[in-house]
Amino acid sequence: MARRPSGDGPSTPATVALDRAGVTYSRHPYDHDPSAQSYGLEAAEALGVDPAEVFKTLLVDTGAGLAVGIVPVDGQLDLKAMASTLGVKSVTMADPAAAERSTGYVVGGISPLGQKRSLPTVLDETAYALEVVYVSGGRRGFDIGLAPADLATVTRAVRSAIGRPVS
Structure with missing residues (x-):
């Protein structure tokens, strides 16, 4: 079983996946403000870390299915770079309802x-x-805090420059 070096927090499919994989991670619950403009920036502030260390999970539609992009919360997903990495002509942001159905x-x-x-x-x-x-x-x-290599291993992610600064 994985060691959880800090924090409590709920058991979720994410923590179950990390426990099954034997990955060391930390749990970081915080009081969420439903009126927050950016969930990711709210998390960075609540955790007391640089926003460049907090990553958001964005789903895109490739036309043939959905895919996941993971980028820093203080930036944006570069849709052209994402499409290129996936080997498709273009991607669009996924419909929120489709993202929820697909991910749970x-x-x-x-x-x-x-x-x-x-x-x-x-x-x-x-x-x-x-x-x-x-x-x-x-x-x-x-x-959840974890090593980037562990995140990539558990999600089977490929590495690519898909983020860009907010303009």
């Missing part, structure tokens, strides 16, 4: 881990410069 999570709490369906996943290359990245633990107000 609610928007604002979609974790890249423990999704109902295994989807092609791309992790932004900036994650690999960090010792720990924080991603949604599967609920609003709950993040």
